[in-house]
Amino acid sequence: MNPLQGQSGRRALGYGALIAVVVAIGAAAFIYTAGWVSPQRLTPDKLVASLAPPGGPALGRRRNHVKGICFTGVFEANGAGMPLSTAPMFVRGQYPVIGRFNVATADPNAPDGTVPVRGMGLQISAPGEEVWRSAMITAPFFPVATPQAFYELQLTAHSKAPDAMKTFAAAHPEFAAFGAWAKSASQTGSYAEDRFNSLNSFVLTHGTGQRSAVRWSLVPTATPVPVPPDELAKRAPDFLEQEIAQRIQGGPLHWTMMVTVAAPGDPTADPSKAWPQDRRSVNVGTLVVQKVQPDRDGPCRDINFDPTVLPAGITTSDDPFPAARSSAYRVSFDRRTAEEKDWPRTASEAK
Amino acid sequence: MASVKQFSPLQRVLHWFMALCILTMFFVGVGMVSSVTPRYLGLVEFHKSLGILILILVVIRLWARWRYGAPALPASLPEPLKLAAVSSHYLLYGLMIVMPLLGWAMLSAGAYPVVVFGGLRLPPILPQSEFLHTILWDAHHYLALAFFAVVLAHLSAALMHALIRRDGVFEAMAPYPTREGD
Numbered sequence: 001m002n003p004l005q006g007q008s009g010r011r012a013l014g015y016g017a018l019i020a021v022v023v024a025i026g027a028a029a030f031i032y033t034a035g036w037v038s039p040q041r042l043t044p045d046k047l048v049a050s051l052a053p054p055g056g057p058a059l060g061r062r063r064n065h066v067k068g069i070c071f072t073g074v075f076e077a078n079g080a081g082m083p084l085s086t087a088p089m090f091v092r093g094q095y096p097v098i099g100r101f102n103v104a105t106a107d108p109n110a111p112d113g114t115v116p117v118r119g120m121g122l123q124i125s126a127p128g129e130e131v132w133r134s135a136m137i138t139a140p141f142f143p144v145a146t147p148q149a150f151y152e153l154q155l156t157a158h159s160k161a162p163d164a165m166k167t168f169a170a171a172h173p174e175f176a177a178f179g180a181w182a183k184s185a186s187q188t189g190s191y192a193e194d195r196f197n198s199l200n201s202f203v204l205t206h207g208t209g210q211r212s213a214v215r216w217s218l219v220p221t222a223t224p225v226p227v228p229p230d231e232l233a234k235r236a237p238d239f240l241e242q243e244i245a246q247r248i249q250g251g252p253l254h255w256t257m258m259v260t261v262a263a264p265g266d267p268t269a270d271p272s273k274a275w276p277q278d279r280r281s282v283n284v285g286t287l288v289v290q291k292v293q294p295d296r297d298g299p300c301r302d303i304n305f306d307p308t309v310l311p312a313g314i315t316t317s318d319d320p321f322p323a324a325r326s327s328a329y330r331v332s333f334d335r336r337t338a339e340e341k342d343w344p345r346t347a348s349e350a351k
Numbered sequence: 352m353a354s355v356k357q358f359s360p361l362q363r364v365l366h367w368f369m370a371l372c373i374l375t376m377f378f379v380g381v382g383m384v385s386s387v388t389p390r391y392l393g394l395v396e397f398h399k400s401l402g403i404l405i406l407i408l409v410v411i412r413l414w415a416r417w418r419y420g421a422p423a424l425p426a427s428l429p430e431p432l433k434l435a436a437v438s439s440h441y442l443l444y445g446l447m448i449v450m451p452l453l454g455w456a457m458l459s460a461g462a463y464p465v466v467v468f469g470g471l472r473l474p475p476i477l478p479q480s481e482f483l484h485t486i487l488w489d490a491h492h493y494l495a496l497a498f499f500a501v502v503l504a505h506l507s508a509a510l511m512h513a514l515i516r517r518d519g520v521f522e523a524m525a526p527y528p529t530r531e532g533d
């Protein structure tokens with residue numbers, strides 16, 4: 001029997017066409033799911049691309065908060081966090097820390113004194129592969145309420161249209177508060193005097209039933225000394241790194257970790273809204289920074305401070321930012337680790 | 352139609368359940384990496400957990416293949432198609448084993464904790480390395496696309512055997528027992 005002749009031949013052709021249709025539908029569904037035909041979808045690649053300075057991103061380096069310095073030390077838990085969460089790093093004791101002080105810019109040539117926001121990436125490790133990563137900033141609340149608005153803010157900031165920022169602010173009323181803060185807030189002359197805030201809400205869990213929505217902050221034990229902006233602008237482009245490297249010669253630096261518990265009804269899903277000042281805050285321990293090392297060769301270089309890397313006892317909340325940040329940080333990490341040759345280590349690796 | 356030898360019931364159950372898992376993996380994988388929505392985190396955790404489940408199942412499946420073997424291909428099948436059948440099965444088995452390991456190794460090299468099944472923490476299987484992370488990431492990505500293409504080819508071949516050639520090859524792995532089957 002020749003399958004391509006007569007009735008059975010026609011039948012085979014019909015079935016062949018059917019098979020082709022099945023395969024085409026499978027491939028089309030895959031392409032649709034991948035977003036390759038959905039230009040309106042906000043992808044992590046677009047979010048990361050929107051951060052790039054006019055000359056393009058600094059290859060081999062973080063796509064945002066590009067300037068920074070690594071630190072190592074310990075987190076000394078006092079046990080006060082234990083009633084809130086089963087996270088192992090809340091049990092009284094010492095836990096190793098790797099972190100990174102940074103300035104919130106994507107431009108590696110921006111002078112430190114011109115950037116209004118600073119940040120801290122933090123990783124606290126506990127036995128059993130338990131890791132808690134966090135990336136905090138000095139602003140007391142976030143500029144916008146949603147990841148989509150954050151993306152639009154980046155497009156606006158890079159836009160040449162004369163009224164772009166005005167139009168954006170009109171569409172995002174929450175942005176006005178951030179603008180006011182950025183104008184009026186006093187800056188310090190040192191990372192050691194800065195307070196770093198999670199801004200995003202997370203949920204601490206204890207046992208089966210107990211869940212507490214929280215935000216946390218690292219509050220410096222050093223007294224903040226305000227420095228006028230024009231004075232900061234006159235300092236060396238990398239003065240923050242130089243200052244912290246010098247200051248730590250005099251001994252370890254300390255921050256208190258304060259966990260603030262939301263009251264029912266507090267806006268956990270919106271980091272642009274601060275919670276009232278009177279919320280219960282628990283001092284859960286002290287971050288002790290013992291050593292700093294240049295970002296380029298230091299232990300923080302290859303850490304993605306993804307705020308959704310959490311230990312047992314801490315989970316994400318209804319705040320949409322940690323998921324968006326995790327997705328975008330991953331893209332930044334994948335890019336820069338693939339570009340190692342563009343930002344090679346300076347020291348021969350002593351392994 | 353000649354009497355049809357079927358794969359053992361265990362092999363057929365594993366085949367169809369894993370087919371469902373693997374198809375799900377493609378769509379979850381390609382969907383999650385293009386998303387910044389709150390669904391992203393759940394999809395990533397599901398992708399990791401399902402990957403580990405597939406790794407466990409493929410070990411059982413290889414054991415079952417060794418223990419129960421496979422029905423011979425029909426003598427009527429032309430040599431080139433026989434070669435395609437045999438080589439594509441090696442490819443499929445290889446990818447089923449390699450893909451979860453690549454994912455796990457890639458996360459290890461990126462210093463990410465690997466948390467699956469809602470809280471089980473797997474140890475790293477590689478040291479932290481930018482170089483390895485990049486190679487493994489690329490391999491996971493491009494092999495996933497290749498894997499999807501091989502699965503589509505496998506699906507076309509299965510339908511060709513079922514609808515056009517009607518030579519019992521599809522029935523050998525059919526999710527239902529055949530009358531002539533043992």
